Amino acid sequence: MAAVAMMDVVMLTYAVVRAFATFFQILYLCYSKETDYAVMTVLMVTEYARNFARRCSTWFSLSISIVRTLVIRYPMSTRMENLSRPKAAFVIIGGIMAVIIPVNILDVFRLSVNVAHEPYICSEYGMGNQFRAYDVTRSQYFKTHYELVQTTYKIIDGITSKMIPFILFPIATVFLILEIRKSNILRKKMTSQPTSNNSSNTSYLVLVQTLAFFIAELPLGTIFLLQSLFDDTAYYGVYKLLISFEIFFTTFVPAITSSHMVICMFMSSQYRMNALMVIRCGYPLKEKKEEKNLVATRMA
Template sequence: MDFCRNIEFPKFKKPTALRLCRFQEDMRNFTFQLKQYEFYLTVFCVLINIFHFIILTKPAMRTSSVNLIMAAIAFSDICSFLHGIEQLYIRLSRILGNCLETTTYGFVLLEVPFFMLTDFSRRCSTWLCLSIAFIRTLVIRNPMDPFYQNLTKPKTAYFIIIAVFLTGISLGIFKMFEFTIESYDIESCCNSSITIHAFYNRVSDTFLANDAIILNSYHAVDAAFSNLIPCLLFPVVTFLLIKELWKTDENRRKILSTSKTTDSKRTTNLVLVFTFTFFIAQFPFGLNSALGYIFIETPGLM
């Protein structure tokens, strides 16, 4: 504990530093235990999202904008796991006895695109989920207005999906210039008698110049846009949605059939689940992304 307190939290008072050290150690142990099941979780999540995508893109399901947006979310989530699948391939190859040099130029060159794809997919998934909540709020608030009812049509989903993807790409492209590849000589892990050029990604000098102002600014903007703002908007939109449900529930029961009322409630419950899960998962992730680079001296590919 003393080492943690002196190295990790030297500017904090002893009681606070000890609590932070315990919390850090508990989180480290929890993460270590969870990573042992990473293979199973990754495969399970990919299979579930593939199943969702297939179901939601069937002709009968494509008549609803919410279903199409959910299909786009499933596709984004599949893409976000591709880097994990690459890591699992490396792990399985080693378990099977195949030697892989993961520090070759080809492997290292692919790290940035994989990281960009993961970052892009998470960003798109978050905003697509928020768009579902926004659509439900507008539709329920204006049940008799044809303009707002058109938001449930497929063309609305196509417009939102394209807009979110283009916005996410424009922000993600900037990350292409964040890293540069460096090399050093190292003993081969496959043959100890051979010395090879090993490659790795490091943050470029341009991003580190002037006390890393570009690096810190980019990650602060990226975290705010990708995680913090959507997670703060989610509770607001959900509160408005619940408020409108209380106001219009009696009228909706009179206007809509029982089946349509049930479908509407299911979609609304889906929005509530999105709100809680994204706020719990994405808000801490956004804070870490925004502030993490400020507190480390030698950032690399994370």
């Protein structure tokens, strides 16, 4: 959950940086080309980070549901129990990031900081927020090898980031809910104490993540795969229709990304604790004096 919280923070950082860049451009109507190039470079880098964090967050959430399902399904297995330990978590996180990094390298070939207006003349009224010296657009390599790079990017991103999680998310969710219900029934039979809400909240959390993925990521994955099958040079046709659908479903991604952290904060106490640890740069929270006094009284 700490990795998911960190990736959510990275994704939201892109919106903060973009808003700050817009505010900076409005506040300073006239500044050097070097400064404008630096601002556009920061925006491009944060977009790389956002795409990487979005892909990692999807797979981190999926791995949480799969690991939890296996641990509940095989409670007596030491191998499955080891999956819930920090060492296994680092291995899983490192493995996912190692797979996502090559996919994210395609973004480096896709975007670059290019000249927007030449010659660049800075004046009090001639520049404003709409006229910049540089802008983040498609790279020259992408324009030269558009068909190859575009098709490769769409297929790989559609399969790895959207279609495979689309297949595994529902399966993991169904099995997780079934196993949690079985464990709750067994717990009720063995003890008269009421069951904890932690398992219920976890199942609801995975269900919400699955529904959010279906709303935004699944349609985009299908569109990306279909776009690679049609001609992109025709002004009218199926490809242009797919572009319209891509723009429509892309508008849901920021909303899903923003709501993901809020939902996890409300539904998972572990997520709240890990998010606070990320914000505090790993510095642990101080225990309350009342809790310390209570523990000391019990020990006495």
